[in-house]
Amino acid sequence: MLTWLRGGRVIDPVGGGNRVRDLFIEDDRIVAEPLRRAVDQAYDATGKVVMAGGIDIHSHIAGGNVNTARLLLPELHPGQTPSSSKLPFSSARWSTFETGCLYAKMGFTTVVEPAMSPHHALHAHLELADTPIIDKGTLTVLGNDDFLLSMLRQGESASAIADYVGAAVAATRGLGVKCINAGGATAFKYNARAFSLDDVVPHYGVTSRAIVEALQQAVSDLKIPHPLHLHMNNLGIAGNVETALATIDAARGLPLHLAHVQFYAYGTEGKRGFSSAAARLAEAVNAAKNVTVDIGQVMFGPTVTVSLDVLRQYNGSRNARPNKSVIFDGDANGGGIVPYDYRRSDFYNAVQWACGLELFLLIEDSWRVFFTTDHPNGAPFTTYPDLLALLMSRDLRAEWLAEMPRSVAEMTTLGAIAREYTLDEIATMTRAAPAKLLGLADRGHLGPGARADIAVYDDHMDRARMFRDAHLVFKDGDLVVRDGGVTHYRAGRTLEARPLFDRAIERRLDAYYDEVYRAPRDLFAVHPDILPRTVRFEQVGLRQ
């Protein structure tokens, strides 16, 4: 079937620039303008803005800890809007079904769940199977697991470690590897209350730095497109910009992705000992071309923090709003679920908000900075439209800043930053760059051969309104959203990297599971035949 999308302002930083032109869709792909062929259907995009479907590289949308948050906080999601019978659960607040619909409405078509514990991988994939429309991927979390730490203690070779990492990614069907406070969750089990880059994990005698280096190397050796995705030590602590700067150095010029860096952009100035160090961090990121970052922007309102950094979450549970939390010492990472309410009137929260915006605006290369709120940790992803509006308007930022404690402006440089994101930069940051970072060659752009994931927006001056409810969204060429409303469900794909590794490691792992976990390793493996029939995995090409 041939579809003609006529006369929109097409913004495609990869191949097409920014100009008014037509797009043609043949089945699930974008094609060059066909000669002498009748179109089957046409949509008028005159006056509209057309971009590839958005890609979110870091959003906690599925898995055991997210589900615990749902159970912990029924008050955070009272449901009152009826779902249509064609779209069951689409209005069920915080359900996986609602998540798929809300992303699609904003023109996002691919989302990565970045914190999948190997022993909860099945759970994550089951939730993703019930997340309609969008394509999904997961990052397999390693770096606090006994098997890896024991390998490092014993000085095993890089190739043996790569085999282990490859086997873990394959069994869990991950798209990449994430490391969360390397060694920190394990150290917390030995009662460490703080854990930095050069601290040593008790019992194993390895430093956080050594774990990060080993995983970074393994991901590279396995030719997984997405570099190691790192949640650094010391999240959320005043003065932790030093940790972020040291970690950038620790990358030794090799590819490394740093997650939600807003939470690491804090200095110790001012009478409260808490200030923005975003300018320093941005400068370091600008200089380190091997490093990519996502922001983890804070926006105001009640939310919940869901993290496998259980040490940090335990420390943060003192400030839970409301005062309840779940601290989970799991196999390897575990996790912590701590509700929180970011307040505009709270000095610390307002500085956090400003830090994130400073980073967005001071990091120059929109190919290396990624658009996230670390959903739901900094804010729910539903705040994206407001955040995009802030990035695109200095005046709007000034209005917000004027409503905050005056000391906030003194502790940040935000007020002095004139930059306003262009639609081209937004398209790079939310489409083209994420596709490149994840190795998704047929996404994030609108050239011939690209997957027909397309968002068409009304060109409102009010950018928040523009990005909240897309005019049209196509997923695989199928129109799924019209005027901000989801028209029907379809099953998205699950993207996975299938790295090559020496399968001899599996026999060793089987024996380890029998001995240490007293359970077959296969109990935790993600086999398609035990998932719903609608689940489709798509293999992402390995790096050449």
Added chain:
Amino acid sequence: MPQDACFTEGRLLSLAEATDAAAGLLAASRLAVFLIGACDVAGTRAAIRLATRVGGVIDQSESTGAFRELDVMRSFGRFIVTPNEARQRADTVLLVGSGLTKLWPDMIERLGLAELPRLGLAPQRRRILRLGGSADDPDLSTLAGQTIAAQDEALPTLIAALRACNAHRPLARSADGDALNTMAEALKQAKFGVIVYSPASLDALAIEMLVGLAADLNKATRFSTISVGASGNAETAMQTCAWMTGFPVRTGFGRLYPEHDPWRFDASRLIASGEADALICISSEPGLPVLPPRIPVVALSAEQSGRTDVKVQITIGRLGRDHGGVDFARETQSLVGRRASAAAGFPSAASVLEQIAERISPGAAAC
């Protein structure tokens, strides 16, 4: 392949006839209650979908204990450790209340109570402490270093007293005062301590105080808890319902959006009050639950002989034998995969529920 083991009031029926009859009964109902017992994720998903289709209610047969626990979590939070981690590293284990090994026959082995913790820094025997439940399990009595005997009814008071000792608050004079002080001191000495209890033998107040005790102990050392349920069944339903609807079971779909209310949507209350006019029981364990009189029952069960008090009875297969799938494992505290071992040809709960749904509204999207 066995013949379809389906019945209406004890008389044999084909699977097609049985699903037709179930669909007719559900379509005619004003309020259908879906009571899930042993059921995998796929069956639970299908039940929840069907419940939304007919505006029904979802509950789980073991949810009373699960809600006692969940209520405490929703008010105060929780500390949780997996049995695997407890076995690897707990140097101190406090067993609270009676009936733990009855509920969890493998507990001593899964928690390695008689073993050295593999990941301890200075390997030494675990210290096992018992509060209550003293006489009910000789194996535990042998392992326990210190036991404070008590009936379950006395536990809230004892746990409160233990918590007070731990916080160095003065105790009201009691016979157990010295013993409690000794136990509190032992807990403080722990490097990684685990409190094991069952919501079956404790009320919400006692569970809340155990959470509080764990919170107090975590200020200086590491502590967590393991809650022992009768099975992983309640958790399978709780987890699946949570991601699909945003809420745990005891959720109703009468208004086209999920409403959660542990009192209003309690299956036994809805049946007793006469609000429910159809009951759908789903369990792949043999036997049927106690069935209410007067309300027509659709039973998906491993039971293979027809019962005259059941309107529609359909024999289903068991997870891990007749079909593969996923359920919650108490041993790992996670959803795990099971493969079919010896399929006898009985259909899964999910496939039967999907067939019923298809008969109620043909072609309705299955996604």
